[in-house]
Amino acid sequence: MNIYDIAKLANVSPATVSRVINNRGNVKEDTANKIKKIIENTGYIPSATARNLSVGVSKNIAFIVPDIENPFFSKILHGISDRASYYNYNVFMFGSDENIEKEHRILKSLSSDMILGILVIPVSHDDMITAQYLKEFEEKGIPVVLIDRDIRNCSFHGVFSEDEDGAYQAVKCLIEEGHKDIAIITGPTTSRPGLNRLMGYQRALQEHGIPLREEYMVSGEFKLEESYHAAKKLFALNHVPTAIFTSNNLTTIGVLQFIRESGLKLVRDISLIGFDDIDYLNLLNIKVSIVDRPIYDMGYQAMDLLQNNYLKRDENRLITQRISAKTWLVKRGSEKHILFKGVNER
Amino acid sequence: MNIYDIAKLANVSPATVSRVINNRGNVKEDTANKIKKIIENTGYIPSATARNLSVGVSKNIAFIVPDIENPFFSKILHGISDRASYYNYNVFMFGSDENIEKEHRILKSLSSDMILGILVIPVSHDDMITAQYLKEFEEKGIPVVLIDRDIRNCSFHGVFSEDEDGAYQAVKCLIEEGHKDIAIITGPTTSRPGLNRLMGYQRALQEHGIPLREEYMVSGEFKLEESYHAAKKLFALNHVPTAIFTSNNLTTIGVLQFIRESGLKLVRDISLIGFDDIDYLNLLNIKVSIVDRPIYDMGYQAMDLLQNNYLKRDENRLITQRISAKTWLVKRGSEKHILFKGVNER
């Protein structure tokens, strides 16, 4: 069943059927109705493939995500998916598993006529191969929008967040509560958010005249196990910090795991502020302060950015649109912070 | 840049180029190498769209999931995605948000020549419209594989799990620990897993001569808030149950939330076994026994099933392949269960 069959049934040419299907106008109402009815009755669905080939444009967008199971990314995907369906776009999901070769393979496999645009949360900040691929897509008129993680020395469109400021606020809060020995479990500094959050941490300390201590900056690589061990390292120090800033959600969980396993108690033994909220944690009465941000919206907006860019992909290619989402501190159990202030001053 | 350009550069016909690209053989090695080199140098990527149109088959599969943010589904997606990339398939992600109309809209929008197969976790057990759509796809030779949730009176291929048995084992375990007043917070009985888990619960009680009590079976609809309120209801009863079986991960969390908020303590005040594990809960030292199953594998296998079915979609259409994944009970903090056994016997 194709457009010719429909045309035959309606005694018109395929061109007319096509006009009706695409609401192109210039068709007598009777004719249009007749055709619509036939389409309805036969259950005919036009071939998207043929249309794509003919028009040279598809309705598909590719979303490349480094960790399918991380709820942070699921939220972004949700935002993307909702907005994409508003635009009648379909979303291809690709997981790079934080593996840069895999990311390259995915990019390489993307036949440019299958997709209208690319949304990507890149694995690395410094990866010029990925950057090269992405640039080539842009040159072909396929817009690229980065999410959450920027790529160094490039100016792709993107939706990011105020990582530096978020981290700064968190650490500042800890300082104001009386902490001086504040550690950070960093993400990979090959990722922009990892780097920026570290910078926010450092700035907060410096602005308050607290010297940076090498041993208080340990890497958790944004991963649970690594962060667990990072926490272990911190607690093995001669001078154990009184507070920790954790650079992402998995980092926070890793540290919490260590804390629980060691029989330590939040607030009493250690203060903690994390980056990114963890679902259900608050519900389950585990009160951890965190730096929050509009995650769903970031996906949603990325899709909008892509769409805008797609529509005017020929004009002003010069203007790069980059959005930076605000972050905010969510204090939980902070009364207790203050209550136990004395304890923190080891 | 298309196949004709490459052909021209190589002084051959497009047919030969096509043969090389698809490893069809019957090409002299010299020629093949020359063509390969040119493809390499020019960075030419064949149009998947054109290929799809020509061959009448795409490399895309559609995955329809009811809740993008539920980690259970993320795991399934991960399994699907990994296996799909092995087969060189691309995965379209669609979220139905547990909304049956949305599900219909998605199904209706799927142009059958854009996809090779459909993986779906349907919203409802009883929805004949969805069933009808799916049947039509099957008739067109587009295989359909259900995951986790079956559809009544239909025999689609699928990967499910032993819901009845899982629930049975959980409740049996509670009974053997001495509990007699065991409640269930059910999922929607319009979903097969919801129904089957309820049946497992009932069978366990009956087999042990414990009468069913209407007020001990309250609905949480597989949702967090509803389950929270369901728990509240149970604790407002004259005769509060000593143990609860929760029908899915969100249900468990809802109940845990209520327990925490009410200052109650697991084991001491109430025993709990849930269906499906919750990431990090165990790590965070919240010891909840649960019925587990191979979630990632279910996605992985669903993809395999689809692939098998696609390959032999013409022969034995009669044989429906249905896999049922085993479930197993993960006991956590069970020493304590025994320790506090007396308390359970209110």
Added chain:
DNA sequence: AAAATTAATGAAAGCGGTTACATTATTCTT
């Protein structure tokens, strides 16, 4: 009512691949 304008429709050439079939080149027989 004829001419001019505008609306409705159709014919046919793409879009970029694949592939059946025809043709030419190469190797094998005897």
Added chain:
DNA sequence: AAGAATAATGTAACCGCTTTCATTAATTTT
């Protein structure tokens, strides 16, 4: 070395839609 068999390559139609341009029908103008 001529003929048969096989390998390599090319030609051209086709997949199902869109769209330009030409054509025909319907309206409007005068």
